[in-house]
Amino acid sequence: MGTEKSVSELHELLVHKDLSSTELTRAYIERIHSVDPELQAYLTVLEDQALTQAAEVDYKIAQGEVVGALEGIPMALKDNMCTEGIRTSCASKMLENFVPPYNATVTDRLRAAGTILLGKLNMDEFAMGSSTENSYFAKTRNPWDLECVPGGSSGGSAVAVAADEAAFTLGSDTGGSIRQPAAFCGVVGMKPTYGAVSRFGLVAFASSLDQIGPLTKTVRDNALVMNAIAGYDPLDSTSVPSEKSDYTKFLVNNIKGLKIGIPREYFGEGIDPDVASVIQAGIQTLIDLGAEVGECSLPHTEYAIPAYYLIATAEASSNLARYDGVRYGYRAEAADVLGMFKTTRAEGFGQEVKRRIMLGTYALSSGYYDAYYLKAQKVRTLIKQDFEKAFEKFDVLLSPTAPTSAFKFGEKSANPLAMYLSDITTVPINLAGIPAISIPAGFVKGLPIGMQLMGKAFDEGTLYRTAYTFEQNTNYHTLKPNLSGEVLARGSR
Amino acid sequence: MVVADKYEMVCGLEVHVELQTKTKIFCGCTTEFGGEQNTHVCPVCLGMPGTLPVLNREVVNYAIKAGLALNCEIAEFSKFDRKNYFYPDLTKNYQTSQFDLPICGKGGLEIEVDGEKKWIGITRAHMEEDAGKLVHSGETITTSNESSVDYNRAGVPLLEIVSEPDLRSISEVLAYLEQLVQILEYTEVSDCRLEQGSVRFDVNVSLRPIGATTLGTRTETKNLNSFSSVRRCMEYEVARQARVLNAGESVVQETRTWDEGKGITLTLRSKEEAHDYRYFPEPDLAPLVIDREWVEKIRKTLPELPSARRVRLQALGLSAYDASVITQGKAMANFFDEALSYYGDAKTLANWVMGEVTRLINTNQSSMDDSPISAKQLAELLDLIDKGTISGKIAKSVLEEMYSTGKEAKLIVKEKGLSQISDEGALQGIIDGVISANSQSVEDYRAGKDRAIGFLVGQIMKATKGQANPGLVNQLLKEKLS
Ligand SMILES: [Zn+2]
Numbered sequence: 001m002g003t004e005k006s007v008s009e010l011h012e013l014l015v016h017k018d019l020s021s022t023e024l025t026r027a028y029i030e031r032i033h034s035v036d037p038e039l040q041a042y043l044t045v046l047e048d049q050a051l052t053q054a055a056e057v058d059y060k061i062a063q064g065e066v067v068g069a070l071e072g073i074p075m076a077l078k079d080n081m082c083t084e085g086i087r088t089s090c091a092s093k094m095l096e097n098f099v100p101p102y103n104a105t106v107t108d109r110l111r112a113a114g115t116i117l118l119g120k121l122n123m124d125e126f127a128m129g130s131s132t133e134n135s136y137f138a139k140t141r142n143p144w145d146l147e148c149v150p151g152g153s154s155g156g157s158a159v160a161v162a163a164d165e166a167a168f169t170l171g172s173d174t175g176g177s178i179r180q181p182a183a184f185c186g187v188v189g190m191k192p193t194y195g196a197v198s199r200f201g202l203v204a205f206a207s208s209l210d211q212i213g214p215l216t217k218t219v220r221d222n223a224l225v226m227n228a229i230a231g232y233d234p235l236d237s238t239s240v241p242s243e244k245s246d247y248t249k250f251l252v253n254n255i256k257g258l259k260i261g262i263p264r265e266y267f268g269e270g271i272d273p274d275v276a277s278v279i280q281a282g283i284q285t286l287i288d289l290g291a292e293v294g295e296c297s298l299p300h301t302e303y304a305i306p307a308y309y310l311i312a313t314a315e316a317s318s319n320l321a322r323y324d325g326v327r328y329g330y331r332a333e334a335a336d337v338l339g340m341f342k343t344t345r346a347e348g349f350g351q352e353v354k355r356r357i358m359l360g361t362y363a364l365s366s367g368y369y370d371a372y373y374l375k376a377q378k379v380r381t382l383i384k385q386d387f388e389k390a391f392e393k394f395d396v397l398l399s400p401t402a403p404t405s406a407f408k409f410g411e412k413s414a415n416p417l418a419m420y421l422s423d424i425t426t427v428p429i430n431l432a433g434i435p436a437i438s439i440p441a442g443f444v445k446g447l448p449i450g451m452q453l454m455g456k457a458f459d460e461g462t463l464y465r466t467a468y469t470f471e472q473n474t475n476y477h478t479l480k481p482n483l484s485g486e487v488l489a490r491g492s493r
Numbered sequence: 494m495v496v497a498d499k500y501e502m503v504c505g506l507e508v509h510v511e512l513q514t515k516t517k518i519f520c521g522c523t524t525e526f527g528g529e530q531n532t533h534v535c536p537v538c539l540g541m542p543g544t545l546p547v548l549n550r551e552v553v554n555y556a557i558k559a560g561l562a563l564n565c566e567i568a569e570f571s572k573f574d575r576k577n578y579f580y581p582d583l584t585k586n587y588q589t590s591q592f593d594l595p596i597c598g599k600g601g602l603e604i605e606v607d608g609e610k611k612w613i614g615i616t617r618a619h620m621e622e623d624a625g626k627l628v629h630s631g632e633t634i635t636t637s638n639e640s641s642v643d644y645n646r647a648g649v650p651l652l653e654i655v656s657e658p659d660l661r662s663i664s665e666v667l668a669y670l671e672q673l674v675q676i677l678e679y680t681e682v683s684d685c686r687l688e689q690g691s692v693r694f695d696v697n698v699s700l701r702p703i704g705a706t707t708l709g710t711r712t713e714t715k716n717l718n719s720f721s722s723v724r725r726c727m728e729y730e731v732a733r734q735a736r737v738l739n740a741g742e743s744v745v746q747e748t749r750t751w752d753e754g755k756g757i758t759l760t761l762r763s764k765e766e767a768h769d770y771r772y773f774p775e776p777d778l779a780p781l782v783i784d785r786e787w788v789e790k791i792r793k794t795l796p797e798l799p800s801a802r803r804v805r806l807q808a809l810g811l812s813a814y815d816a817s818v819i820t821q822g823k824a825m826a827n828f829f830d831e832a833l834s835y836y837g838d839a840k841t842l843a844n845w846v847m848g849e850v851t852r853l854i855n856t857n858q859s860s861m862d863d864s865p866i867s868a869k870q871l872a873e874l875l876d877l878i879d880k881g882t883i884s885g886k887i888a889k890s891v892l893e894e895m896y897s898t899g900k901e902a903k904l905i906v907k908e909k910g911l912s913q914i915s916d917e918g919a920l921q922g923i924i925d926g927v928i929s930a931n932s933q934s935v936e937d938y939r940a941g942k943d944r945a946i947g948f949l950v951g952q953i954m955k956a957t958k959g960q961a962n963p964g965l966v967n968q969l970l971k972e973k974l975s
Contacts, residue, residue, distance in 0.1 A: 088543075321585065364577070
């Protein structure tokens with residue numbers, strides 16, 4: 001009951017007392033009980049707490065108080081966002097029993113907005129991966145095809161929205177970790193401008209690339225969640241002092257005269273032809289709606305993947321050094337301190353995490369720093385300049401979110417390099433720090449395809465306007481998996 | 494320093510100074526010394542997952558102030574870097590520090606050894622966070638059954654001041670360190686409590702044949718916390734290196750540690766096992782841009798530095814020695830300056846401050862900072878001497894009384910009836926009495942023994958309990974006896 005509805009639809013039902021938050025929360029918990037044993041999107045479900053929070057909102061509504069757009073709406077967080085008193089595991093053995101005594105800023109802001117926290121979502125360990133196969137606890141399945149990965153690292157976040165296990169979720173995106181799973185699962189995923197959303201309380205993977213963003217059923221929902229989480233945070237020096245903006249004011253169904261650039265490098269080798277034709281059709285839709293489309297070039301794209309993997313792993317090697325068994329988390333028994341450090345890290349981290357720590361340690365080590373880390377930083381500057389140049393001519397750039405639709409379990413996990421290459425269209429955005437959104441744009445063999453829109457720094461508004469216009473004139477976002485692979489139209493719409 | 498006429502010592506120093514901010518460098522925890530273990534901590538300074546540093550602007554203010562006092566260039570653009578290494582006292586297993594772009598660039602200070610002045614260059618000074626402290630159940634980490642970590646100190650702001658290898662003798666090193674600590678204390682950048690570890694010294698020493706221009710292989714001895722340890726450590730290390738060189742061997746470049754108990758230095762780690770710190774820019778903090786207005790604003794808050802004070806005090810008639818004693822500590826220098834604003838005779842004032850006042854403070858094991866006698870009160874006491882109300886000798890006992898009771902000089906003099914007897918009429922009678930009671934001395938004096946008059950004056954002072962005006966007594970006595 002109601003779990004398939006969008007946040008804005010649910011809000012209407014709540015304020016008109018057609019539905020109580022308690023009923024809605026119960027419905028989501030039932031939904032989780034019925035589908036999550038198969039999907040494994042959740043690592044922690046907070047039934048009692050969620051129902052208590054829902055009762056508070058219901059009381060408020062009963063008192064005739066005005067409730068906000070997200071008030072009483074059940075949602076869930078990726079398990080790398082700290083929740084006070086609630087386990088925050090990062091899907092790692094290392095933090096299997098870690099209960100932070102503080103909230104992430106996004107946790108606080110969503111709580112202040114009156115949302116109901118249903119639980120914590122599965123992910124690739126420490127957000128490292130593109131398939132959610134690297135979780136210490138479980139592999140999350142794609143609701144459109146249970147044999148396929150949901151994408152990653154925010155796989156649990158995308159699946160929970162796609163399979164109606166939460167009204168919306170938050171993910172984190174270091175190299176595509178919101179957009180790629182959003183594309184694979186057929187939901188809307190926004191990676192905001194670096195600095196737009198506070199990272200305080202987000203367990204760091206690569207500090208200069210990480211950004212938190214919403215995964216939602218619709219573009220409107222996405223803007224509503226951004227309204228709640230974006231804005232300056234004195235606890236995060238890299239968050240940008242800015243006036244609070246209302247992203248919903250950009251939700252106009254009109255893109256006449258909008259200039260859209262198509263970076264030719266994002267349609268090159270490795271892009272599945274079926275995916276390319278879905279995106280081509282999407283471009284045609286936008287042209288029909290009045291957009292002016294032209295080709296452009298981002299010449300340094302081919303260096304983005306190596307640069308990204310050097311910078312991300314370098315920062316990760318340092319960020320993950322604190323997991324040593326001394327203060328919290330997993331601790332291995334050993335004869336001495338050094339032995340304890342080594343064994344703790346050997347046993348506490350999974351393969352992919354260890355691989356990246358080693359790569360990053362190597363990239364920073366003396367003698368290699370200039371050749372790897374420093375060069376990667378230079379490439380990063382060039383990539384940033386590529387985008388700046390493109391945005392002199394275009395308002396928005398457009399590409400497929402991922403080169404393929406969701407792949408099968410195990411298909412790429414044996415070949416890390418092939419897995420890394422699946423990030424080719426998302427990674428440059430993180431290096432440049434600009435915003436990008438993935439929206440449902442079609443299907444290939446029953447699997448959803450995402451279209452990525454990229455914008456100027458802090459111009460999330462134009463992305464929402466473009467995405468909203470596309471969404472209002474297509475029906476991909478209304479289609480839902482029925483968990484046996486068959487595509488069904490969502491009843492109420 | 495010439496060792497066995499063969500070698501010249503070359504030394505450079507790294508000094509870690511705790512800045513005197515109220516809160517830590519990246520969080521709001523107190524920097525107060527002591528406290529129950531792990532009570533001055535929060536998720537940020539504990540480096541808990543997801544936490545982020547936020548730079549304390551006060552730390553930057555202090556660093557700029559120290560830099561200006563040490564004649565350093567203040568960088569318009571600097572940044573923080575991560576220095577990566579594993580150690581249990583480090584909460585994140587990296588230290589947030591500054592690497593290639595420190596806040597303070599080239600500077601220096603002037604030292605004076607045996608009357609010779611010399612400029613010692615400062616290479617740089619950078620901000621960083623302090624680590625926590627290991628507490629072992631046994632002697633060392635390896636022999637302990639149990640070690641715990643106290644993170645109260647983790648995140649306390651430090652300024653690391655690196656000198657050029659300009660120092661050539663232990664006297665120069667000590668003069669430099671004393672100067673440096675003095676400047677930091679004067680500017681109130683640090684409380685400079687060496688015994689609490691708020692200043693720590695790393696000493697880089699090498700020897701080279703006299704006349705050589707290239708540097709010899711150096712060792713670095715870390716974490717000395719007193720001037721005497723620095724002196725003893727350097728004496729040991731210079732002698733050790735000389736022995737190595739004399740034996741025809743080469744000094745190994747390494748990091749050493751000072752064993753205070755045994756008075757020796759020991760290998761901590763060799764060059765081969767040296768850390769690869771894998772420095773890279775701290776992505777959680779924006780680069781630091783310091784505009785010139787900011788620097789000028791802080792420059793205006795700089796106090797008169799010890800070197801300038803010494804020059805001023807000498808111009809007031811103090812000897813170089815007196816000026817240096819007075820300016821040794823900020824508290825005494827400030828006390829002196831304040832007293833000087835009430836009492837104009839700098840020389841007399843200096844004698845009292847360095848003499849009686851210091852003596853009282855030392856015997857009471859107190860400090861100048863919490864002296865119960867204010868500068869104004871001392872000035873009033875000296876005024877009483879000048880006016881002839883009391884003698885210098887009485888003044889000393891009045892000062893003691895002032896110290897223990899906190900009363901004003903005038904009140905003590907009045908209450909105890911200590912005013913000097915300067916009334917000729919009153920003195921005449923006493924003098925006559927002493928003369929008639931000591932006829933032998935009178936005869937001796939008249940016979941040319943000048944010393945006899947001293948005895949007579951003493952008797953008169955005794956009869957007046959020291960209250961007679963000694964000048965007047967002398968004058969009247971001589972008139973009577975002539
Ligand atoms: Zn703290």
